[in-house]
Amino acid sequence: MKNKRLRPIIYTLITIFIILVISMFIYQQLSLLHFINLTFIFSAVFILLSLFIFVTKKGFFDGITISFRKFYKHTTRLNELDNELDEMRLPSEQIPGMTFSTLFITGLLLLIIMFIAIIFY
Numbered sequence: 001m002k003n004k005r006l007r008p009i010i011y012t013l014i015t016i017f018i019i020l021v022i023s024m025f026i027y028q029q030l031s032l033l034h035f036i037n038l039t040f041i042f043s044a045v046f047i048l049l050s051l052f053i054f055v056t057k058k059g060f061f062d063g064i065t066i067s068f069r070k071f072y073k074h075t076t077r078l079n080e081l082d083n084e085l086d087e088m089r090l091p092s093e094q095i096p097g098m099t100f101s102t103l104f105i106t107g108l109l110l111l112i113i114m115f116i117a118i119i120f121y
Contacts, residue, residue: 008105015042015110032121039114046107054100 019038020030027034055061 004102007102008109011102011106012109012113015046015106016113018042032117036114036117036121039110039117043107043110043114046103046110050100050103050107053103057100 016039019035019042023030023034023038
C-alpha cells in the first residue's frame with residue numbers, strides 16, 4: 001500500500017529532475033520562467049495521457065471498434081478473416097494493468113508545483 005501512495009511523489013521528483021536537466025540543455029541556464037514552462041508541458045502530457053488511458057479502459061473505443069469490425073465483415077468476402085476479427089482483442093483489453101491515477105496525480109502535483117512557482121515569479 002505504501003509503495004502505491006509514494007509512486008506519484010517519486011515520479012514527480014524524477015520529472016522535476018528531468019525538467020531541470022532539459023532546462024540546462026535547451027536554455028543553458030536555470031530560470032524560474034523556463035521551469036514554469038517546462039513543468040506546464042510535462043503536467044499537461046501526464047494529465048492528457050492519464051485521461052486517454054481512463055477513457056480507453058472504460059470501453060469508449062470498444063463500440064467504435066466493434067462497429068468497424070462488423071462493417072469490415074460485411075464488405076469483405078473472405079471467410080478466413082472472420083475468425084481473425086472475432087479473436088482480436090478490444091482496445092480496453094489491450095491496456096495493461098496500469099492505473100491512470102498514478103499518472104493523473106503526478107500531473108496534478110506538477111501543476112500545483114507550477115502554480116507555486118508562478119506565485120514566486
